[in-house]
Amino acid sequence: MLVCLLGILPLGSVTAADETASGFGEVVIPSPVKPADASACVEPVEVMRRDHMKFLTHQRDATVLDGDRETKYSLVGCMDCHNPASTGEEVIRYENPQHFCAECHAYASVKIDCFECHADRGLARSEQSRLTMNAQSRALSAHTFSHKLDQTRGD
Amino acid sequence: MATELDNIELRPARRKFLKSAAALATTLIAPGIILYKTGHASNTSSKNPRWGLLIDTNALSESDVDACVNACQREHGWESDPDSRTDAQWIRKVKLTDTESGHQRFLPMMCMHCENPPCVDVCPTGASFKRDDGIVLVNKHTCIGCRYCMMACPYKARSFIHEPLKDQLPVAPRGKGTVESCTLCVHRIDRDGGNAVPACAEAVNQGDRKAIWFGDLHDPQSEISQRLHALGAVKLRADMGLNPGVRYQGI
Amino acid sequence: MQSSMRYAEIKTSTPNYWGILVVLAVIALIGFAAAHHMDTEGHHITGMTNQVVWGLPHVFAIFLIVAASGALNLASIASVFGKQDYKPLARFSAVLSIALLVGGLAILLLDLGRPDRLIIAMTYYNFKSIFAWNIILYTGFIVIVLAYLWLMMERRMHRWSKPAGLLAFAWRLILTTGTGSIFGFLVAREAYDSALLAPLFIVMSFAFGLAIFILLLMLIFKLDQRELDDSHLQRLRKLLGLFTAAVLYFVIVFHLTKLYGTQNHDFERFILLDGGIYTLMFWFFQVGLGNLLPLAMLYAPGLQRSNPALVIASLLVIVGAFAQLYIIIVGGQAYPLNIFPGYIVESSFFDGVINAYTPSLWEFLLGIGGVTSAVLIALLGIRVLPIMPEGLPAEVK
Numbered sequence: 001m002l003v004c005l006l007g008i009l010p011l012g013s014v015t016a017a018d019e020t021a022s023g024f025g026e027v028v029i030p031s032p033v034k035p036a037d038a039s040a041c042v043e044p045v046e047v048m049r050r051d052h053m054k055f056l057t058h059q060r061d062a063t064v065l066d067g068d069r070e071t072k073y074s075l076v077g078c079m080d081c082h083n084p085a086s087t088g089e090e091v092i093r094y095e096n097p098q099h100f101c102a103e104c105h106a107y108a109s110v111k112i113d114c115f116e117c118h119a120d121r122g123l124a125r126s127e128q129s130r131l132t133m134n135a136q137s138r139a140l141s142a143h144t145f146s147h148k149l150d151q152t153r154g155d
Numbered sequence: 156m157a158t159e160l161d162n163i164e165l166r167p168a169r170r171k172f173l174k175s176a177a178a179l180a181t182t183l184i185a186p187g188i189i190l191y192k193t194g195h196a197s198n199t200s201s202k203n204p205r206w207g208l209l210i211d212t213n214a215l216s217e218s219d220v221d222a223c224v225n226a227c228q229r230e231h232g233w234e235s236d237p238d239s240r241t242d243a244q245w246i247r248k249v250k251l252t253d254t255e256s257g258h259q260r261f262l263p264m265m266c267m268h269c270e271n272p273p274c275v276d277v278c279p280t281g282a283s284f285k286r287d288d289g290i291v292l293v294n295k296h297t298c299i300g301c302r303y304c305m306m307a308c309p310y311k312a313r314s315f316i317h318e319p320l321k322d323q324l325p326v327a328p329r330g331k332g333t334v335e336s337c338t339l340c341v342h343r344i345d346r347d348g349g350n351a352v353p354a355c356a357e358a359v360n361q362g363d364r365k366a367i368w369f370g371d372l373h374d375p376q377s378e379i380s381q382r383l384h385a386l387g388a389v390k391l392r393a394d395m396g397l398n399p400g401v402r403y404q405g406i
Numbered sequence: 407m408q409s410s411m412r413y414a415e416i417k418t419s420t421p422n423y424w425g426i427l428v429v430l431a432v433i434a435l436i437g438f439a440a441a442h443h444m445d446t447e448g449h450h451i452t453g454m455t456n457q458v459v460w461g462l463p464h465v466f467a468i469f470l471i472v473a474a475s476g477a478l479n480l481a482s483i484a485s486v487f488g489k490q491d492y493k494p495l496a497r498f499s500a501v502l503s504i505a506l507l508v509g510g511l512a513i514l515l516l517d518l519g520r521p522d523r524l525i526i527a528m529t530y531y532n533f534k535s536i537f538a539w540n541i542i543l544y545t546g547f548i549v550i551v552l553a554y555l556w557l558m559m560e561r562r563m564h565r566w567s568k569p570a571g572l573l574a575f576a577w578r579l580i581l582t583t584g585t586g587s588i589f590g591f592l593v594a595r596e597a598y599d600s601a602l603l604a605p606l607f608i609v610m611s612f613a614f615g616l617a618i619f620i621l622l623l624m625l626i627f628k629l630d631q632r633e634l635d636d637s638h639l640q641r642l643r644k645l646l647g648l649f650t651a652a653v654l655y656f657v658i659v660f661h662l663t664k665l666y667g668t669q670n671h672d673f674e675r676f677i678l679l680d681g682g683i684y685t686l687m688f689w690f691f692q693v694g695l696g697n698l699l700p701l702a703m704l705y706a707p708g709l710q711r712s713n714p715a716l717v718i719a720s721l722l723v724i725v726g727a728f729a730q731l732y733i734i735i736v737g738g739q740a741y742p743l744n745i746f747p748g749y750i751v752e753s754s755f756f757d758g759v760i761n762a763y764t765p766s767l768w769e770f771l772l773g774i775g776g777v778t779s780a781v782l783i784a785l786l787g788i789r790v791l792p793i794m795p796e797g798l799p800a801e802v803k
Contacts, residue, residue, distance in 0.1 A: 064294045067286070067345040076325045093321075113522075117295055117330030119323045237754050240455035240762075244755045252750040264753070273594060279537035280530040299527050300519015302459040303537050309594035311743055311755060314456050315519060318448035331448045332519030391745055395593060406746070 030103035035081045042072040056114075075114070080122035094120040204349070204371040205270075205289035205400065206339055208356070209379050209388055212262045212405035214366035219359045220248040223263040223367075226358035230340065232324035243314035243329075245337045246355060251406065260405065263355060265337035266291060266312040267391065267399030274304035274313065283334075289372070289400050290339050298333040305334060309392050312336045339400075349377070372400060411494050413792035416630045416785075423629060423785075430782040437775010440768045441516035449519065452769050457761035458739045463517040465731045466773030468585065469614065470510030470780055471544070472607055473727075475582040476615020478503040478551065478574060479645075481558075485571025491641060494795040495623070500555040501787040502619060503578075504548055509780025511544055513772055536587045543581040550574050559792070582608045589734060596673040597738030602663070606656040613649035614727045617720040620646065622784065624717065626794060633797040636711060643716050647704040650723060654697040657730075669744075676741050676760070677733065684737040687729045696726010736763055 041048055043055070059073040071077075082100040085091050092099050094115040097106055101120075105112055227246045228234055235242040246265040252258070268291045274283045275291065282298040285291045293304075293313075305313045313336040320330055326342045329335055340353035349371055352360070356367035370379035388402035416423060444452060454461040481496035481503075483489050515521055531538045554570040557563045586607030592598040620642050627634040661678065664670045677684055700719040709715040740761045745751065751758030788794050 060296055064292065064296065065284070065286070067288075067341065069342065069345050079325065116319070117323065117328040117333070119325040119328070123325060235754065240457060240756065241450045243456070247753050247755040247757075249746075249751060249753040249757060251746055252752075254748055254750055264755075264757075273592075275532075276534050277537060277591070278532055279535045279541060280526055281532035282530075297523070297526050297530055298520065299523045301537065302519070303535075303588075305456070305459045306739070307592050307594055309743060310745060311457075311757065315449065315459060317450035317455075332445075334519070392594075 030107045032100045032103045084122040091121045203287045205373045207372040207400035209368040210403050211366050217261045220261045220263050222358040223355035226354040230354035231327035241317040267401045270398035273307040277303045277307040295333040300332040412796045414796045416788045420630050430778040433778040434775045437771050440771035453764045453766045457756050458763040462765040462769040463513050463772050467510045467513040470506045472611045473614040474503045474506035475578045476611030482575040486575045497793040500551050502784050505780045505783035509776040513776035540584045582611045602660045609652040613653050617723040620720045635800040638798045691729035692726050695722050
């Protein structure tokens with residue numbers, strides 16, 4: 001926690017365009033790539049920097065135990081936006097220091113084990129073809145920043 | 156002196172009064188407790204759905220069952236080398252040969268999604284759990300990888316991940332050191348409810364032909380309930396009283 | 407009277423003491439390194455599979471846990487049953503039981519698929535699971551026995567040692583029942599599903615714990631050149647014989663009962679007749695070396711005062727213990743589940759076949775690491791605390 005906070009303090013003073021260190025010797029302040037087509041994240045940047053782990057921890061219980069999958073805090077949603085698989089280039093994996101999550105987590109020295117199990121990249125076209133047509137159309141429309149669909153659950 | 160005698164005589168009377176009061180209280184409260192317990196015991200007529208599968212083995216050839224297995228593999232991103240003792244298998248093809256008649260048939264076997272799952276009973280952390288809609292899952296966030304559920308499962312439905320994995324699909328997170336099994340394609344059910352079709356069923360139900368039914372066992376009007384009512388089905392290891400949600404016809 | 411019994415730490419000038427400690431520590435570290443390797447590589451490097459999910463580490467761990475419960479027996483006999491003759495041994499009995507339990511728990515925890523989630527295991531409880539209860543029972547046991555030990559050693563608190571001993575005694579009976587019930591509650595497998603497993607584990611604990619106790623007692627007294635009169639060993643000899651006979655009794659009743667049901671005939675034939683390694687282990691190692699030969703050595707007329715015979719009998723009981731637990735744990739999984747009676751079953755998931763299991767080096771190292779850790783803790787305990795009586799001379803009657 002403390003390391004997180006110490007790591008985030010300098011981040012707050014750095015804009016997206018600034019990639020070099022400012023008074024930290026040779027340490028490079030991380031600047032993860034933002035997706036080109038989205039205007040904003042699901043929450044403001046400061047909120048995400050501070051609380052994204054809380055959103056994920058809460059959401060994972062909701063997904064596994066209650067079946068909430070269409071929410072804005074879905075990890076699949078994060079990856080679809082922040083590490084979408086592009087057709088031409090190679091997919092960036094978590095082991096790659098340029099992975100969206102790896103950049104800051106390596107800097108803050110906070111080890112995460114999400115990607116031991118979870119997919120560390122968004123759905124690629126080639127992988128999408130593995131699913132059936134129904135599933136594919138569902139997957140494409142599901143990852144929007146909308147709230148969960150109530151009509152599929154009989155509460 | 157007199158007061159002592161009075162007390163001695165009163166004590167049996169007091170004891171009798173307390174005994175009969177306790178008996179009266181018990182007879183008044185006990186039926187309430189019993190009714191309360193039976194009311195909460197079974198959920199058969201509750202508003203929660205209970206998802207189940209009905210597999211007609213008469214309609215399944217060997218290649219059909221292979222298709223089931225392949226569909227599950229594609230959907231969830233797992234693979235299994237036939238010689239490997241440690242690769243996970245969420246669903247498998249089982250070949251049955253009757254010892255007396257020699258008759259053979261093939262069927263797919265996966266997690267039975269029992270109503271009284273032994274795997275849920277034995278999990279020390281509660282990671283193995285049953286959802287309100289009857290699907291039995293492993294919460295891999297709290298699974299410590301003790302494999303006790305694998306010891307307890309009467310159907311050998313569960314697998315343990317024995318090595319670090321790569322290339323997991325977004326719909327099926329899976330990783331080293333945890334236990335997993337068939338999820339009844341819960342990611343499809345969560346999106347489509349009763350209209351969902353698990354991948355294995357989708358693979359064999361082509362066109363008009365149907366060999367695997369998926370539906371709500373609690374809904375007497377659902378296709379699966381009607382077919383069960385008409386033709387009946389077999390629960391594997393029924394004597395164990397687990398009431399599995401996956402049932403078979405033809406064996 | 408024993409109230410004048412004096413206890414003393416083992417002397418540091420004892421030759422070989424530090425040498426033994428170093429060797430034990432090195433082996434323990436190798437064991438932990440093996441566990442780390444299993445954790446990073448995954449369990450595919452072990453012999454455990456999706457068919458045989460618990461293997462050699464669990465054999466070692468359950469042995470240590472069962473022996474831990476039994477090692478406390480001597481303290482219980484002194485405190486709970488008031489037999490003053492056993493009182494000098496009570497402190498070491500308590501220390502040994504804690505040491506064995508810690509060693510066993512270490513193996514279990516390090517074998518988990520996700521040992522980093524230990525904190526989850528300590529905070530998320532499913533109280534219908536006997537495993538969850540065991541976690542509470544094991545940690546509670548350590549606390550209770552530590553308190554019991556202190557109450558025994560602190561003279562001003564001595565009168566509390568009896569209630570503490572009673573609590574520890576009851577707790578360990580529940581703990582061992584819980585350990586046996588890990589298997590006894592598994593209805594799915596023909597090898598388990600028996601209420602007899604709980605009492606079987608209790609008498610096993612008596613025998614295994616006492617065997618280890620005898621061996622370590624004789625070793626430590628010899629190491630430190632303290633007097634150990636045979637009269638004390640005679641009592642322990644009789645107990646070991648009694649407990650070994652009790653284990654044999656429960657094994658016989660277990661198999662006879664299973665044999666009576668026709669549906670179990672195939673499983674019993676597997677264990678008793680044509681199970682290959684399991685049949686060999688059962689008759690030769692478990693019954694022969696583990697029960698019959700020790701009984702002969704303990705009760706044979708010429709050997710009743712022979713200390714070498716006592717040592718060998720104790721070692722044989724331990725050999726038989728491993729064989730018995732191997733058959734229970736691994737043999738019970740090797741035999742396939744009977745899902746389709748009346749059919750021959752074949753599948754890619756090894757349905758319907760006897761499951762093979764070959765222990766790997768990593769599992770063996772982890773198991774040995776746990777054993778050496780336990781002995782290390784016990785030997786350190788006798789150095790740090792006055793646990794051992796200065797001498798156990800012949801009693802004046």
